[in-house]
Amino acid sequence: NGIDSEKQAESDFTPFLNIMNEWYARDTSRKIQSIFRARMEEGKRVSPSVPYGYYRNPKNKQELLVDKESSKVVKRIYRLVIEGYGVTQIADILTKDKVLIPSAYAEIHYPENNHSSKKRGIEDPYFWTPTTVGYILEKQEYMGHTVLGKTICLDYKTKKRRKAKEDELIIFKNTHEAIIDEETWNNAQRLRKTVRRSPKYGTTSHPFTGLLICSDCGGKLSYREPAEHKEKKYDSDYSFVCQHYRHRKGTCSMHYIKVKTVNEILLKSIKEITDFAKEEKQEFLKVMNKLSDEKREEKYQGDKEKLEKLSSRNAELTTLITKLYEDHALGKIPVKHFDRLFNIYDTEQQDLEKQIQYFEEEIESYHQRKVETDKFLKMIEKYTDIEELTVPMINEYIEKVVVHEATGGRKGKDRKQQVDVYFNFIGNCQVPQKEEIEKLA
The missing domain is CATH 3.90.1750.20 (Putative Large Serine Recombinase; Chain B, Domain 2)
Incomplete structure (x- = not known):
């Protein structure tokens, strides 16, 4: 650049020269990035790497x-x-x-x-x-x-x-x-988004992990199995319960359901929907389109009500926390009481925010969802004579399983529990009775 750094006059000019060089380098970088961006927007690859495969x-x-x-x-x-x-x-x-x-x-x-x-x-x-x-x-x-x-x-x-x-x-x-x-x-x-943690006493997670959803709080149900040292083990020992109930008692109810029960419900639902779709394809197409709209609207209204309740409680907690800070600042409440109450409110609010996010996403995606019966029909082609559940079958058929709280106690003939099975592509669609098919056709 012709600058002699040993000469004072020229040396004084060096900082300005550095600034100009900085501007030039930055400008060149921007131009190069713009060129690459323009090429990419035309659909041209600018990277030499090629995906494996x-x-x-x-x-x-x-x-x-x-x-x-x-x-x-x-x-x-x-x-x-x-x-x-x-x-x-x-x-x-x-x-x-x-x-x-x-x-x-x-x-x-x-x-x-x-x-x-x-x-x-x-x-x-x-x-x-x-x-x-x-x-x-x-x-x-x-x-x-x-x-x-x-x-x-x-x-x-x-x-x-x-x-x-x-x-x-x-x-x-x-x-x-x-x-x-x-x-x-x-x-x-x-x-891949499903976190499959190992149960406390077991060595592996269950294939149903991540699929079972609590109908009330929107949280996932956690898998439970008996301790290794337990000599006699029963079907009831292998179960799922709401994660919020399990880890933070009081934030939700149990929503207990046996693994055996889930297995029976899913196997029956998968067999029925597969047989109906294959044997009565045209009726399946008509019925699924009509039933799915009704189910989606029903779920949409239910989710809206739950979101309103959760948002209301969240607002109450914000008010309580604000007042708690004010009382603490004015010396109206001891530090130990402030810490205890704050932790209780804060923990509950964090849980609420997760639940609110879940229902907000469900409501937002309501209008984007559509029944994709053609994809469902293509998927079930590979399955014939279904007699037992397999992991690939569960993952390909089932989107989620919404478990409601049971009524009539934990055991006995009076116990009743609603379980909603959501299939990939077609949602919560059940095989209708013959009378319903004739009515909808």
């Missing part, structure tokens, strides 16, 4: 083609999720079966995509990690979509980046052949 078309670098061998692994990973396996278990299975990890597979079959100056020298080409499996499970590219702008640059100097939010992504649908269908991908995302 695909390779670039040698004649058209923008086009992705399905790799025959690695795509089988991708399908297997999604199938294992539907069967109830977690990412750690899947990683262990692939490692045990000596399946090449994505980077090792690419290095062998597509060395031209290795843009580093030297080979990485992978220590163990068969060692899969839960992170790698999770990364494959979140990629929308497997549905045939082009997803661009996944990260955003925060600092042009440090090159620090952050993951883009869902609404910041640039997505072009159906740009290449899909490896995973949309229903399977969505099902996998739903199952």
Whole structure:
């Protein structure tokens, strides 16, 4: 730049020169980002990386083609999720079966995509990690979509980046052949969101974990099983109860239901809806469309009432906490009483806010939901002669199971309990009686 730093006059100009250089570098960075953004908005890929399961078309670098061998692994990973396996278990299975990890597979079959100056020298080409499996499970590219702008640059100097939010992504649908269908991908995302903690005395969680919902508070039901040291074990020992009742007594009622009962209800519901849909397809299409609208409206009104009650109690708690602070500030209440009451109110309010969020989301999605009978019919084609529940069947058929509080005591012939089964694609639809079919047809 022609500046002599040893000369005082020119040295005094150096800070201004640094500022100008800073502006120039920032401006250049912005222009480059704008160019990349413009290309992405045209649907053009700007990253050299290729999702595992695909390779670039040698004649058209923008086009992705399905790799025959690695795509089988991708399908297997999604199938294992539907069967109830977690990412750690899947990683262990692939490692045990000596399946090449994505980077090792690419290095062998597509060395031209290795843009580093030297080979990485992978220590163990068969060692899969839960992170790698999770990364494959979140990629929308497997549905045939082009997803661009996944990260955003925060600092042009440090090159620090952050993951883009869902609404910041640039997505072009159906740009290449899909490896995973949309229903399977969505099902996998739903199952991954379900936290399957091990029960206190057991070694594994139950396949129903995450599916059973409390009708009153919207919380999930927790799985319970007997202690290992208990000699005699009964059906009633294996059960689900509302998590809010279980961990914070007084915030909700028990909503106790035996695992055996849930199993019987789901098996019966799945068999009935499958037989009806297959044997009387046209009647199924007519009836489901009419019944689903009625059920959805009924649920919508019920959720609105529950939300109003929860919001009212939440407002009361806010008032109580505010008054508690005022009394504490004026010295009207001892510190120990303030701490105890504040913890009680705060804990209840945190629970309420979670419940409010659940019902707000349910109400917001009310108008977006629609019956997708064609997808349901396609899904049930693979199931014939259903005699027992399997994990894939549960995950593919069932969206959720809403459990109401029982009446008539915990045991005995007077005990009655409403259980609403929600199927994927068609919602809370029950097979109607012959008279109902004739009336609706």
